[in-house]
Amino acid sequence: MKFSYKIFQLPFQDAFTISKGTKIHQPTLVVELDHFGFKGYGEAPAISYYNITVEKMAEDLERKRQFVEKFAFSDPERYWHYLHHLFPNNPFLVCALDMAGWDLYGKIKKKQLHQLWGLDISQAPPTDFTIGIDSIDKMVEKMKRHPWPIYKIKVGFENDVDTVSELRKHTDAVFRVDANAAWTLEEALEKIPQLKALGVELVEQPLAKDNLKGMKELFEKSELPLFADESCVFESDVEKCVGYFHGINIKLTKCSGITPARRMITKARELGLKVMIGCMNESTVGSCAIAQLAPLADHIDNDGTLLQSQQTGDGVKFDYGKMIYSQQPGLGLTGFSM
Numbered sequence: 001m002k003f004s005y006k007i008f009q010l011p012f013q014d015a016f017t018i019s020k021g022t023k024i025h026q027p028t029l030v031v032e033l034d035h036f037g038f039k040g041y042g043e044a045p046a047i048s049y050y051n052i053t054v055e056k057m058a059e060d061l062e063r064k065r066q067f068v069e070k071f072a073f074s075d076p077e078r079y080w081h082y083l084h085h086l087f088p089n090n091p092f093l094v095c096a097l098d099m100a101g102w103d104l105y106g107k108i109k110k111k112q113l114h115q116l117w118g119l120d121i122s123q124a125p126p127t128d129f130t131i132g133i134d135s136i137d138k139m140v141e142k143m144k145r146h147p148w149p150i151y152k153i154k155v156g157f158e159n160d161v162d163t164v165s166e167l168r169k170h171t172d173a174v175f176r177v178d179a180n181a182a183w184t185l186e187e188a189l190e191k192i193p194q195l196k197a198l199g200v201e202l203v204e205q206p207l208a209k210d211n212l213k214g215m216k217e218l219f220e221k222s223e224l225p226l227f228a229d230e231s232c233v234f235e236s237d238v239e240k241c242v243g244y245f246h247g248i249n250i251k252l253t254k255c256s257g258i259t260p261a262r263r264m265i266t267k268a269r270e271l272g273l274k275v276m277i278g279c280m281n282e283s284t285v286g287s288c289a290i291a292q293l294a295p296l297a298d299h300i301d302n303d304g305t306l307l308q309s310q311q312t313g314d315g316v317k318f319d320y321g322k323m324i325y326s327q328q329p330g331l332g333l334t335g336f337s338m
Contacts, residue, residue, distance in 0.1 A: 001073050002034045003097075005061060006338050007054045010283055013309045014142060017133040019156030019182035020049055026281045026304075029054045029093075030312060031061070032338050033100040035073050040104025041333060043285035043312075044096035044253050045304075057093040068097065076101035080259035091234070091256035098257030099289050099331070106330030113258075113292040113331065124294035126321030127302040128152040128176060136166045143171055149321045150174040152204075152301060156182025161194050168198050176299075178204035181230050185214035189221060196223045202299070204249060204276075205229040215244040227276055227299075235260050238267045247274030247298065254280070258289060265296050279304045288315035288331040291323050312336060 010026045028045040046054045061068065064086060071082055079101040083094045106113050114121055128150040131139050143151065151171070153164055156179040164175065177200055183191070188206040195203070202225040207214045209230040219226060225246040232241050232248040234255055241248055248268055250261050261277070268275050276299040277290055283305060290302045305311055306318060313336025317324040326332045 001069050001071060003031055003061070003065070003068055003100075004034075004338055005029055005031045005058060007058065008283065008312060010281075010308045010310050010312075012281075012307055014132065014134070014138070014307075016281070016307060018154045018178070019133070019180040023048075026283075026308065027054045028281075028283055028286075028312075029057045029096055030283070030285055030338070031096045031100050033073075033097070033104050035104055035108075038104055038107050040100040040102070040107065040330060041285050041336060042096040042099030042101070042103065042257075042289075043282050044092040045280045045282055045286070046092070047253070047280055050092070050254070052090060052092045057090060057096070060087055060090050060093055073101065073104065076105045077259050080257055084256065092253050095253045095255070095257040098259050099252065099286070102258050102289070102292075103330035103333070110329050112325065112329055113289075114295060114325075117262075117292075119292075119295040121295055121323075121325055124291070124323055125297060125300045126150060127300040127318065127323060128174075128321070129303050129306060130154065130178075130301070131167070133157055136163055139163065139167060140170050143167065143173075146306065147320070148173060150176065150201075152176045152178055152303075155179050155191075161191050161198075164195060164198055164200070172199075175200045176202050176204065178229070179206045181205050181208045183207055185211070185218060188214075188218050192218075192222055192224050200224060202227055202247070205231065212244060219244050219246075225274065227274070229278065235264050235267070238264050238273070239271060241273060242271050245273070247276060249276040249278040249301070251278050251280055252286065252289060253282070258293065261293060262296075265293070274298045276301060278302075281307060283308065283312040284315045284336065285312055285331065285333060288333050291316040291325060292331060294323060
């Protein structure tokens with residue numbers, strides 16, 4: 001098996017701001033695995049607050065090139081276990097290669113992944129559309145430019161509830177809010193009832209990931225479902241969320257790929273947790289992978305391609321939140337090449 005890779009700097013349509021900072025483009029690494037003429041693609045975007053850059057992913061790939069290429073590929077789950085031990089400190093890179101392995105496997109089997117797993121894509125929830133932090137006028141303009149049935153609104157700033165209230169005047173769409181760990185317990189207890197009155201459906205990561213005492217109290221008092229994001233990164237975190245959150249947001253890049261994500265979904269269901277599958281502003285490659293898992297989720301946040309002004313190819317498309325799948329095998333990518 002041979003591999004190649006390419007680094008992309010994908011520009012956002014608008015500066016993308018959350019409580020952790022602002023970015024105008026998304027660095028992402030796309031890998032290609034070539035196995036007897038079949039080509040599989042995978043992706044991992046770089047996220048600054050996880051301290052894994054695209055340059056670091058490329059460096060690790062080159063350093064262990066011979067070990068990646070010598071693997072006798074037969075199925076993606078076995079491949080993930082190999083990669084997990086080969087790159088123990090780089091889950092983002094493992095995700096990209098795992099994703100490419102699944103794409104490869106689907107192409108060999110001539111089926112999309114959801115078909116191999118026996119999933120019904122008609123059961124896939126619609127994806128939300130994220131409204132990043134900005135002036136109220138600009139946030140309203142973004143909504144008008146992108147009419148959508150569900151908006152995820154980034155909060156975690158001064159007067160954020162007032163901002164949500166202003167946005168509510170312009171749409172009857174479902175609102176979700178994501179604080180990206182920026183609230184204190186006192187703020188959350190004060191704001192959540194107000195947000196419920198504004199028609200907010202759920203709150204994502206209200207408190208700092210290590211504020212377990214605060215989350216326990218908030219879980220017991222919250223009038224809205226609470227979903228873990230920064231508090232649920234790896235498989236081992238799922239069980240830790242019981243009694244602190246009502247659901248988890250699974251990010252393929254953070255958890256190290258499709259293979260562990262499927263296990264996390266199964267574990268969450270066993271524990272009575274709701275499941276959201278989220279994105280980290282992946283391009284078409286990662287968005288297609290998320291779409292394959294969508295029928296297993298309660299909520300979907302797969303709007304990376306919608307926020308960007310440049311893409312790496314085609315694949316899943318969107319019709320007012322509904323994901324439209326291609327007929328291509330594997331991840332369902334079309335028109336993509338390195």
